[in-house]
Amino acid sequence: MREPNSSDYNDYRRATALTPYVQASSETIIEAPAAGASLDIPSILRRYWLLAGALILVGMAAGLGSVILSTPVYKARALVEVQRVNGNVLRTEGGNSNPEDGQVELQTQIHMMGSGAFLRQVMDRMQLENTPPAPLMRDDIFSRLRRRLGAASQEPAAILKQGLNSAVNSFDVRPVNGTRILEISCDSTHPEVAANFVNTVANEYIHQNMQSRMKAAQSTNEMLSQKLEETKAKMLDADSKLQDFVRASGNLFVQQENTLADTKVRDLQAQLSSVQAERIRRQGLYELVHKTPREALPEILPESGLHTYQTQIADLKRQRAALAVVVIGGPKIQNLDVQIQELQATLQRETDATIKRIDSDYDTIRATEKHLSDAYASAAGQVGGQAGKAAQYSALKRESESLRSIYNSMLLQANEAFINGSVVPNNISLVDPAIPPDVPYKPKPAVNLGFGAIVGLFICCGIAVFREKMDQRVNSPYHARQLLNLPQLGVIPSADEDRKPWRFLPVGKSTPGDRGTEDLAGDQEGSDKVLDLSPTARPLLAESFRVTLASLMRETMGALRPKVILVTSAGPEEGKTTIASNLGMALAETGRKVLVLDADFRRPKAHKVFGIRNTWGLVDLLAESKPVDDYAADVFGIRTTIPHLFVLPNGKRSENIAKALYSVRLRQLMQRMRNEFDTILIDAPPLLNVADARVMSEMADGVVLVIRSGVTDRASAVEAYDQLRADGAIVLGTVLNDWKPSKAQLKKHQYYTTFDSYDRT
Secondary structure, eight states: OOOOOGGGHHHHHHHHHTOTTTOOOGGGOOOHHHHTTSOOHHHHHHHHHHHHHHHHHHHHHHHHHHHHHSOOBEEEEEEEEEOOOOOOTTOSSOSOOOHHHHHHHHHHHHHHHTOHHHHHHHHHHHHHHSOOOOOOOOOSHHHHHHHHHTOSOOOHHHHHHHHHHHHHHTOEEEEOTTSSEEEEEEEESSHHHHHHHHHHHHHHHHHHHHHHHHHHHHHHHHHHHHHHHHHHHHHHHHHHHHHHHHHHHOOGGGGSSSOHHHHHHHHHHHHHHHHHHHHHHHHHHHHHHHHSOGGGHHHHOGGGSHHHHHHHHHHHHHHHHHHHHHOSSOHHHHHHHHHHHHHHHHHHHHHHHHHHHHHHHHHHHHHHHHHHHHHHHHHHHHHHHHHHHHHHHHHHHHHHHHHHHHHHHHHHHHHHHHHHHHSOOOOEEEEEOOOOOSSOSBOOHHHHHHHHHHHHHHHHHHHHHHHHHHOOBOOSHHHHHHHHOOOEEEEEEOGGGSSSOOOBOOOOOOOTTOOSOOOOTGGGGOSOOOBOOSTTSOHHHHHHHHHHHHHHHOOOTTOOOOSEEEEEESSSSSSHHHHHHHHHHHHHTTTOOEEEEEOOSSSOOHHHHHTOOOSSSHHHHHHOOSOGGGSOGGGGOEEOSSTTEEEEOOOSOOSOHHHHHTOHHHHHHHHHHHHHOSEEEEEOOOTTTOSHHHHHGGGSSEEEEEEETTTSBHHHHHHHHHHHHHTTOOEEEEEEEEEOOOHHHHHHHHHHHOOTTSOOO
């Protein structure tokens, strides 16, 4: 595989500009707020477990304090049965058998028992009849602590008052499903007060219910007696009026069910109806006979016998017609003619007789109808004269009978009410009285302690989530991958996480290419160092740089490996010099000739990392006028103690940085260095502080963006990446620096990076 030379530079930029590996589209960028919505749960647990433990202990302590400072509460229960009774003595049906009415009655009892007036009566009765209870002397640890702290009152009167107040405030009555039983319960600070209060409520309500029923029975008896007297007086008055009317009318028939006139009218009405029906029938026959031709009467009057004569005449005519065909004239034909004439004369006489008979019958029925109509009208007039007296008699009789029936019914019910009132039924009974409980039902130490621990844990979770949501820094590889949707070239763990102390490269004398004699003592105090990547030094850190180098130098989709790589970050103090220097050392291990170029014109650090004097460097090369091609090769890099690794410091401070950055000579120097070295790593200033890195990115084949865990905020990283994309720079990926892995992650990586503990025999 050939290495890229200077002629491949433009082709490389064109190829990598289309490579998805190094250039993400604008649509795939995840903005900082969206990335912040995801939480790294393992990292959060690792950072907040001490706070969680402390808050859980505080919550448990608060729960313990609530147990000690809270007054114990005792619950007492009693069961009361509500039986069905018939509350309305005037009801003729049986007792209450409707289930809905039973539920209504139970709800009524519940509301009456829980009313404020009734509970005040119970409190007054208890204060008058009950002796104040003695203080409780329980021997458990919480009771002893309460007595020691003086949290519990020791005065009997105060104990009774406090217990009654808590009992009234917590009083509850509820029905037991599917039964007529009510459960009465209350909470009190003293067990005897709780039990006595519940029992007093039940007994007082039973007593009041008994008194109420006795009053109701007495009122009912008085009301029934009054109603009976009033009904009896009305009944006697109605009987007297009926008898007076009978005597005054002088008509004995009014006492019968039907009078003679009524009977005669009904008979005449029945006869008239029958005659009218017959008259209608005969009138129809009469009109039919007079409207029909005489020759057609035999057909419509078959019962008259005329049809027989007409049939005989027709037969004789057929016989004559048959003979007339054979014989003209003759005695037979004459005989047939005589018979036909005789039958026709007979038919004529019978027809006249039938018509006369029908007319006579019609006249007779009309006369009968008129006679019956006159008789009916006369009888109806006679009955109408007696209708007023009969109606008055019927009204008086009905009134008398109705009042007598009401009186008899009320007399029967009054007798039952008098018997029931002598022994008033009590439909409420106490079936299970309350007894003083032995132990309080709250506070419960286990519940309070557990609730306190849960509250502490929830507070810790709230603090952790709030801080993580408000924290816009990149804290893990998870955040770095989601933030920019760029390849993550490597993750460099924190130096404190490796189990071996830092081992840096020894610094020796500068090579003959060094210029100046500046003392190095002060330079050794810098924070950026080059690691010793030998197997026995810092294996985890060393391997992390080798992994980063492998990601950086691989070919993707036919693109050439980058030769000039610019290393920068969003802000200062994020480890870009450390990354560039150690990547250079790792790359030099592969046998390539590597140059680390310090392009930070304001705060150069590369010379401090490698222990080289910064008396001459890139700034000096830009300031000279000597042609670039006339320089010797060793001018462009100072050899370090690491084979194949060269460093070009920044040199003395430049007075005009912009002129140096945009000069043609800088680009000529970069082209010359491309020819002299296999790979060039440019240590550039932060992107968001100055424009140096953006200008230098035009001369690089790719850019590596360094993100420091716990330092770089997400908005700055996104802004830095947007600037590089706007400038058309090729972003190869990101490197997460100073990451603090968990113990499990650290152990997993150290398994293969700890060489000295592995038995190689």
